[in-house]
Amino acid sequence: MTDPTIIPKTHPGGTLLILDVEASHFSEVLDRIYPIIIEQEGVEDKAQQEEIYHLLHGRGDQGADMIRNGVAVFDDTLDIKGINIQVFIRLAEEISDVKDQNDVPVRYIWFLACDQRSHPHMPKAIRVANKMESEPYKSDFASMGSKEDFEGLMDKLAQKEDMHIPPELQATGKFAGGIVNDIKRKIPHYWSDFRDGFSSKSIASVFFLYFACLAPAIAFGGLLAEKTHGEIGVMEMILATALCGTIYALVSGQPLTILGSTGPVIIFMGILFTVTESYGLPYLPTLSWVGIWTMVIMLILALTDASSLIRYFTRFTDETFAALISLIFIYEAVIDMVKGFTEDKPVDVALLTLILSIGTFYIAMSLSRMRSGDYLRRQVREFLADFGPTIAMGIMTLIAFYIFRGEVNYETLEVPQEFKPTADRAWLVNPLEAPQWVWFASIIPAFLVSILLYLDQNITVRLVNNPQNKLKKGSGYHLDLAVVGGLVGLCSMFGLPWMVAATVRSLNHVRSLNKLETVKGKEVITGTIENRLTALLVHVAIGASLLILNVLQLMPMSVLFGLFLFMGVASMKGNQLFERLRLWFMDPARYPSTHYLRAVPTRVVHMFTAIQAICLAVLWVVKTSIIAITFPLFIALLVPVRFVMDRFFDGYHLAMLDAEELPEEEEYRESD
Secondary structure (H helix, E strand, C coil), rough: CCCCECCCCCCCCCEEEEECCCCCHHHHHHHHHHHHHHHHHHCCCCCHHHHHHHEEEEEHHHHHEECCCCCEEEEECCCCCCCEEEEEEEEEEEEEEECCCCEEEEEEEEEEEECCCCCHHHHHHHHHHHCCCCCHHHHHHHHHHCCCCCCCCHHHHHHHHHCCHHHHHHCCCCCCCCHHHHHHHHHHHHHHHHHCCCHEEEEEEHHHHHHHHHHHHHHHHHHHHHHCCCCCCCCHHHHHHHHHHHHHHCCCCCCCEEECCCCCHHHHHHHHHHHHHHHCCCCCHHHHHHHHHHHHHHHHHHHCHHHHHHHCCCCHHHHHHHHHHHHHHHHHHHHHHHHHHHHHCHHHHHHHHHHHHHHHHHHHHHHHHHHHHCCHHHHHHHHHCCCHHHHHHHHHEEEEHHHCCCCCCCCEECCEEECCCCCCCCCCHHHHHCHHHHHHHHHHHHHHHHHHHHHHHHHHHHHHHHHCCCCCCCCHHHHHHHHHCCCCHHHHHCCCCCCCCCCHHHHHHHHHHHHEEEEECCEEEEEECCCCCHHHHHHHHHHHHHHHHHHCCEEHHHHHHHHHHHHHHCCCCCCCCHHHHHCCCCCCHCCCCCHHHHHCHHHHHHHHHHHHHHHHHHHHHHHHHCEEEEEEEEHCHHHHHHHHHCCCCHHHHHHCCCCCCCCCCHHCCCCC
């Protein structure tokens, strides 16, 4: 057996390099490096030597904390003060029987151990593992032969990390430069976006998203009709959803994003109606001018690469905003489920509403969990998990129709009887009917709604583009913002509600297209079916719904309440804020072995979570208050709040808690 090449540390905090170690499993590797570590660290105390030996021997059997892209990382704690072990090992041959989630065998090992809860160089090890996905880095590490080579690679990596901004969020400094780059980035994938949509998972996604998008359109349309005294209603909402969603699916940069009207947008349009009513102004012409100015502002933002500013939004802001939208869905669903008990309605109607809602939610959740279950074959489990929401709605609708119809007068889907505007008007709105001063004064509310649409659109697209979804085709923030701006102008000319990226619907769309595998009892995302076909078919189907309004009237509203609840709960998955909130009620001895709990003191984790929870509470209060029109400004304030936290938290702790990409070592920890 050939002796490995040993390159000693150049300073106490440096890295010991051991290159071309011949071994067939972890235990053999760690046994071989034990005498090297003892010699290089100058450990003479027998008790300390024994502690290091037992640590290495035990970890060889236990396995690594993280395995990614052929790199295994061990992070351990020693009771020996002043010892800071950092060893980078390159194996002569790969360990073929130890692989990461992508079946890449282990070739490199980081072994870290010190007297702290987590080694200070753990983030560096994670970055190296992430970068090893790139062939140039693999080649560089494979040919590395000296301390200078290693340090050069580390410096290069640090420079890349400091300068790293996703291509989609880089400001070009040129007029329309971002839009041009987005188009160039997406054109090579345009036809594959349709071809890749042909799969059973896509079919399940279309059935699920059809109801998941139609139901909010009807619900929000009814709410808007109430807030505008019938000026805009369900018909306009369905038409706008179908029209804008279809156009967006065809020309957007990130077609996985689903457009729709959102709660904050509805609130804003309702407030605008109240203002016009108080000043005696015609609502729809005034709305047209606000929409026209909004379109102009949005196009200016898109043409000047303003979406690049979204890079200042971090996981902290994204998860707070996403949590708010999830809670809105859950809250509205629960209120609708139980309001029959508080209103003057028959008890049997209220009880059936609750049963159908909970039944839909329970079946959808149960089927979605079958993917990681033990029963039935994998293909069957995949089918049931993908079609879970559709199956749940079908079962509960059939139960209501065949068992209770005629016995209980339950509420069904309220849709228009014919294709015409809610109000007695022509489809095309004449903005010139508004007084001339309104033509220019409308820029003030347009500025506020532009902030709302800018934040809602870009934050949602950032969440869709989360690295954990393993997207490969890139995005198009600037192009998407321009498309949304143009659609706002188009809708305003026809008296239609404004559409923007809908967070919960978009996240559920992506999750319905995630490729999942079960690793150690946990579902792991291995990729996503990136396509335009699912979103296109969903919105074409919503448009076609206008031809079968009498059929849609058969669906119980309570089934849609259950779907809303499922969407809200499902969108909470992967939101680290909710995971950390659970810790407040858990036995510390039962805390999960996550990367941030191993690296950050518990009190710091709780403090970070408390600040985030307070921000979430403030957003909720503002949304429901008389100053709801300023809601966009409070979302934007999440950025300076996060910046201020840099002054009160350790930088390393924040890096672990607010990382752009969630480290996955807890998913592949061998001891789990």
